[in-house]
Amino acid sequence: MNAYYLQTEQMTVGYHGKPLIEKINLCLRRGEIMTLIGPNGSGKSTILKSIVRQLRPLGGVVRLEQVSLEELSPQAVAQKMSVLMTDRLQPELMTCREVAAAGRYPYTGKLGLLTQRDWEKVDEALALVHGSALADQAFTAISDGQRQRVLLARALCQEPEILVLDEPTSFLDIRYKLEILSTLKELVRQRQLAVVLSLHELDLAQRVSDLVVCVHNNAIERCGPPEAVFTSDYITTLYELTQGSYEPGYGSLELPxxxxxxxxxxxxxxxxxxxxxxxxxxxxxxxxxxxxxxxxxxxxxxxxxxxxxxxxxxxxxxxxxxxxxxxxxxxxxxxxxxxxxxxxxxxxxxxxxxxxxxxxxxxxxxxxxxxxx
The missing domain is CATH 3.40.50.720 (NAD(P)-binding Rossmann-like Domain)
Incomplete structure (x- = not known):
């Protein structure tokens, strides 16, 4: 069995010194997708931001390949980990190829000059997300779903070993939701990436995830494979449903x-x-x-x-x-x-x-x- 690529050990997360969730112990191998689910405000984004060092954990440690992030330089982390958060990027006067090329920053040195090899990596990343036709279009002129694909290409330009994504399907219609998650699943299989993401869509989380982490009541309430998590009784508890019902077999909701x-x-x-x-x-x-x-x-x-x-x-x-x-x-x-x-x-x-x-x-x-x- 492969060793864990990502580990959090007794990690405590929160804001301004006040703990929100304590003793978080998560493990993920390469070639797996871990999805965080739970109600709005439960702390999913806080956990992800703490893993990627946008927030400093209040306790515990985050390890990549058994090495603490604190022992790695920012450049070394950037060469291992790519991050795609929910912030809606609005770069002016940039083509999609130029936006994707920003992902090469861990390799370009202080002047930020791209070599021929860098541009080849950019074009390769755009092709992986089926975005080659967008390369010369203005980033601000394309749809939300197309932008998400370009931003995913930017993340892939870092040649990461782990991807961390916060609600990557937000603002997308059903076509683009399926395209983004299908692309992720394909990348996980082909490149043995490790992926950590948060999702609101339970039906998609049930289908794409190898591990599901349930965040509720200031704790990691449950963690396991989808078939162990997605039961009618537990989803009712997790989301505190008082109306309607959840059908785990199809990942669907019904009104009362x-x-x-x-x-x-x-x-x-x-x-x-x-x-x-x-x-x-x-x-x-x-x-x-x-x-x-x-x-x-x-x-x-x-x-x-x-x-x-x-x-x-x-x-x-x-x-x-x-x-x-x-x-x-x-x-x-x-x-x-x-x-x-x-x-x-x-x-x-x-x-x-x-x-x-x-x-x-x-x-x-x-x-x-x-x-x-």
Whole structure:
């Protein structure tokens, strides 16, 4: 097993001599991504700033390859560690290539003159982040997502062994969020970089991270692989959720279910009912869902949003008891929505439910009720 590249030992962080989080012990190997998550104001950025020496730790030590940062010169640190914080850089009259080239400062000497090799490194970094086409454009004239890629190229120009990024996906649309994190993951694999970052997007943190560090209540509350951290109960505790729910299987959030007398019955399955569940929630309509197998892709959404879910054990055909329970609800409801066009041997009773709803004049679709029930 590779030795740890980054270690914090009993690190205490805070401001003006006042501790915020104490006894922080983190370990990261090259080729791994460590992500800090937690509520706003919990101290994620403070930890990152203390690791990169923007803030002086109040106690403890930060080591790179077993050597304390205090024993390394600023230049030596810059040749090992690149930092990308949330400050929004606005350089005037600089091209993207020139902004990226600023990352060569640990190698250029006092005069800051770039050699041919330096410029080759700049172009290589831009290519790595798919930014070569931006090279001659003014940095102030490109989009936020493109700027983030150029700034990542600037960080890579330092030829680092570890990258530290504070909310690198802030201000970005979904395309650029995925591009930035995919590029990071590719760099980690290809160059065996170590990466420490903070993220607000739990779904992305769950997918990109090798280790997740949870910052809460002035402490590192939990640290481990995503599958150990992203559980419904723990995320509810970490973010002190009082409304809605978190589904760890998909990294998704659902609004609270609508309570009250049930008005609608939804026949779903194979993921086709999720849109109807969410629309009923938006319309303020309490509903029952069924009959769903417990391993159906839409079962978590139904469980979160429906007043009741009539469930069948996985891999078994819908039984008589579940069918009778569904029929009882169907009789009581004003409207029935069937989201399935086809049925198989395992869910044939759902076809019978659809037919029963049609015979009773209750079967509708959303085109007939564009503004709710």
């Amino acid at each position: 279910r609508v309570q009250g007398a049930v008005k609608a019955f939804v026949i779903g399955g194979n993921g086709e009912g999720i849109g109807t569940y969410r629309r009923l929630q938006r319309e303020g309509v309490p509903f029952v869902a069924g009959v769903l197998h417990e391993n159906d892709v839409e079962f978590p959404a139904a469980r979160a949003l429906a007043v009741e879910v009539i469930a069948q054990k996985a891999f078994e055909p819908i039984g008589a008891a579940q069918y009778q329970q569904a029929m009882a609800w169907l009789e009581r409801c004003e409207r029935v929505f069937c989201c399935c066009e086809t049925f198989g041997t395992m869910n044939e009773p759902n076809r019978w439910l659809k037919q029963a709803a049609r015979e009773r004049g209750k079967l509708v679709d959303w085109t007939e009720v564009p503004h709710g029930l």
